[in-house]
Amino acid sequence: MVRVFFLNITLLVTTFLSFAQDAFVELEINPKTIETGQSISVMIKANVDGQMDMNLPDAFIQSGAVQSGMSSSIVYLDGQKKAVRYNYQAFTGYFEDAGTYLIGPIVIKTKDGKVQSEHQTVHVIKRQNMISDDPSKNMNQMIFGIIEQSKKELYEGEPLILEGKVYSQVEVLQLDAFSKFDFDGPSDNHLISNPNHASSSYTVINGKNIQTFRMGKTVVFPEKIGAYNIKPFQCIILYNDPRTNYPERAKIVSNEANVKIKPLPEGMPKHFIGAVGNFKVSASLSNKSLEQGKVVELRVKIRGEGNLHNIEEPKIYLPNGLVFYGDPEITDSINFTLRGSEGSKSFTYFIQVNRSGSVQINPIQIAFFNPKSGRYETSKCKIKTLNVKSNGEEIKQMPSIFKEEVRTPTMQPYITEKVGVDHSADPLFNGWQGAVLLFSPIMLGLVLGFGVRIKKQNEEHNNIKKSLIQHRAQALASLNKLREENTNIDKLDELTRLLVGFLASEFKVDKGEISRSFLKSKIPNEISVETHDMLIFVFNEMDSMKYGGSINNSDISHLKDEVEEIIKTFEE
Amino acid sequence: MRAVYLLLILLFSFSLQGKTKDLLFEKGLDEIMQEEYEEAQAVFLQDAKLQPSFSSYYNLGVASGSLEEWSKAKWAFESSLKYRPLSGDAQFNAKFATQKIGENKVWKHPYPWLERVIIGFGATTWTIFVCISSLFLGFLIFNIVSKRKSNTIKWCLRLIVPSILLFVISFYGIYSINEHYNKERYAILKNQKTKFYISPNGVQIKEDIDPAIRLELMKYFKDSTWIQVRSQGKNYLWIESENLYTY
Numbered sequence: 180m181v182r183v184f185f186l187n188i189t190l191l192v193t194t195f196l197s198f199a200q201d202a203f204v205e206l207e208i209n210p211k212t213i214e215t216g217q218s219i220s221v222m223i224k225a226n227v228d229g230q231m232d233m234n235l236p237d238a239f240i241q242s243g244a245v246q247s248g249m250s251s252s253i254v255y256l257d258g259q260k261k262a263v264r265y266n267y268q269a270f271t272g273y274f275e276d277a278g279t280y281l282i283g284p285i286v287i288k289t290k291d292g293k294v295q296s297e298h299q300t301v302h303v304i305k306r307q308n309m310i311s312d313d314p315s316k317n318m319n320q321m322i323f324g325i326i327e328q329s330k331k332e333l334y335e336g337e338p339l340i341l342e343g344k345v346y347s348q349v350e351v352l353q354l355d356a357f358s359k360f361d362f363d364g365p366s367d368n369h370l371i372s373n374p375n376h377a378s379s380s381y382t383v384i385n386g387k388n389i390q391t392f393r394m395g396k397t398v399v400f401p402e403k404i405g406a407y408n409i410k411p412f413q414c415i416i417l418y419n420d421p422r423t424n425y426p427e428r429a430k431i432v433s434n435e436a437n438v439k440i441k442p443l444p445e446g447m448p449k450h451f452i453g454a455v456g457n458f459k460v461s462a463s464l465s466n467k468s469l470e471q472g473k474v475v476e477l478r479v480k481i482r483g484e485g486n487l488h489n490i491e492e493p494k495i496y497l498p499n500g501l502v503f504y505g506d507p508e509i510t511d512s513i514n515f516t517l518r519g520s521e522g523s524k525s526f527t528y529f530i531q532v533n534r535s536g537s538v539q540i541n542p543i544q545i546a547f548f549n550p551k552s553g554r555y556e557t558s559k560c561k562i563k564t565l566n567v568k569s570n571g572e573e574i575k576q577m578p579s580i581f582k583e584e585v586r587t588p589t590m591q592p593y594i595t596e597k598v599g600v601d602h603s604a605d606p607l608f609n610g611w612q613g614a615v616l617l618f619s620p621i622m623l624g625l626v627l628g629f630g631v632r633i634k635k636q637n638e639e640h641n642n643i644k645k646s647l648i649q650h651r652a653q654a655l656a657s658l659n660k661l662r663e664e665n666t667n668i669d670k671l672d673e674l675t676r677l678l679v680g681f682l683a684s685e686f687k688v689d690k691g692e693i694s695r696s697f698l699k700s701k702i703p704n705e706i707s708v709e710t711h712d713m714l715i716f717v718f719n720e721m722d723s724m725k726y727g728g729s730i731n732n733s734d735i736s737h738l739k740d741e742v743e744e745i746i747k748t749f750e751e
Numbered sequence: 752m753r754a755v756y757l758l759l760i761l762l763f764s765f766s767l768q769g770k771t772k773d774l775l776f777e778k779g780l781d782e783i784m785q786e787e788y789e790e791a792q793a794v795f796l797q798d799a800k801l802q803p804s805f806s807s808y809y810n811l812g813v814a815s816g817s818l819e820e821w822s823k824a825k826w827a828f829e830s831s832l833k834y835r836p837l838s839g840d841a842q843f844n845a846k847f848a849t850q851k852i853g854e855n856k857v858w859k860h861p862y863p864w865l866e867r868v869i870i871g872f873g874a875t876t877w878t879i880f881v882c883i884s885s886l887f888l889g890f891l892i893f894n895i896v897s898k899r900k901s902n903t904i905k906w907c908l909r910l911i912v913p914s915i916l917l918f919v920i921s922f923y924g925i926y927s928i929n930e931h932y933n934k935e936r937y938a939i940l941k942n943q944k945t946k947f948y949i950s951p952n953g954v955q956i957k958e959d960i961d962p963a964i965r966l967e968l969m970k971y972f973k974d975s976t977w978i979q980v981r982s983q984g985k986n987y988l989w990i991e992s993e994n995l996y997t998y
Contacts, residue, residue: 594840
């Protein structure tokens, strides 16, 4: 209510003041020299009402709606400062063709006559590409557009990414009528983003925060070598003019970009499939075992990024006895991205196998140009061996389109796997050294066997010797004990038992075997004649004492000495 | 720790060496696939020298045959049989090359069947057999000689005869394989204009030798610059080694 009241007051005062001023009409054009397609703003100021007649050239294309309102300004007339109130109408437009155009005059017919403005001249020149591709150099403009391009020079077949980018130093309210950039040459273009959508962000240029809009992102595959222009993109922008605080429309025409398409370098490999980018090849067979004469499917898959959609089929070199059956089937799964066309492309070859046994299809190799490394690269894959069962029949060609061929006998084809590498025996086993090495465990067994045997024998011998020494010592000890016995009979019995026991141990026989004849048989190898005689003497003495009845009166100490002597003789 | 690093470096360098050799074979394959037979021939020849294998000799034969160099092809195919004597394709191609040199020539396998069987088993098999049998035989002999328990000796005596048999056979296998790989036995004339001599640098003699025939290599002379061969007519001839393909 209050707002309506103040508005009425303002209108009343303005009307009174208008009546107090001289009638005038003015035509303002800004700027007066423009490029083709560049926007100009036209403003008509008048402080009188009446029928307005305006002369606009036919070539003028209005690019926005007419805005009208009231305003005031201070002017100096006859040295006096005066406030001037007026109504205004404003609109924008542009010219498509170069030339000099007259706009106006504006004639307003009133009750008191007519009021007329001056006419204005607009010079329209050809596009000078006055917008630099460096945004910091365009900061004299409130709003400007630049074509962003991934590369200025690229190889034939290499993808080029283009995008329109609008920079604005004022508040943008709306973007309309986006007209895409245009590659001025033969090309295959694919939109990556929706052209009706713009993404907004802020960027700092020369220390100033600038609003930017990106739109129309496109991947372009130039088809021919040469230098090409990329015609500018255009769009209409509604923005808040900080000078008037009113929304204004402006047509934005971006810079014109250019790009050079270079031919691929020389030295193209034979396996080149027209691919530019980075690719990998893989292959698989539908069957690994099949019958002779049947058809096997060989699927060759190429994955990668670049110009995948434009690659040719890889060349397959078949060995003798294998033939292609028809053309390959091609399937693909390709997306257009910032890296070009990306995904995979599969070629399915149908191969008739007319040969039995193990059949090795040659490895598949592709060559492509990698723009990153700037050289041709290859990718290779091996194919598993086919086991082809013979059908025992003559090779029958499939009833087909193939021409009948006369075959001359040829060699079996080359092989692709490195087999049968020289596995000759280890040099360790060569020559006489090898023979020595191989016989060494046998010889070692023999030598060690003998060693163990001799050692065992020595041990046995030592043990016997030890036991003999032991038993002699025992015999001497027993003989010493004998001196303490009470009766001669007991002493004699003990002496007899001791001597027989000693001799039995000495000759390793039973005690019962010790006899005079036995002792005699041991001469001269084991006992000497003297020892034998001593033994016989002792035995005879013992017998005479025992059975002669003189034992109680006899002294047997000399017999003990005799026995001791005999034992010591054995020790020696 | 230093030793471990050293071992790793050694292993790495060995693996790189193997890779380089394989790369040579792959390069040869590329050339032969592109029908660049002269380049393929050179690469496979180099590969066969660095790391002799059935595949390198065989493909060398295919490349040589494609260039109509049939003597070289025959030599390469028969050389490939040295590594895989049972390969049907190599035998077929050797026969094919022989018939290209001289029509209606009968081709015979250069290696007798027993040798083929022995090579068929492979050097590794024979090495394992000979090592195991030698160790086992040593063990048996040790037991017998050292007079172990009577029961053990009884078993040792039972097993010693088969062990000796196995040792002898596998030892022969190793010996044959060493002879097979390390000794050149045959020669093929490079061309029909080859000159024959009674002795090295001696008197030249006239001898009609069928170039399709493989000659038996008898001995070498003077740093292998001269080779004595036995012709099919049992004549002993000296030939300059540069005029012969030997294997």
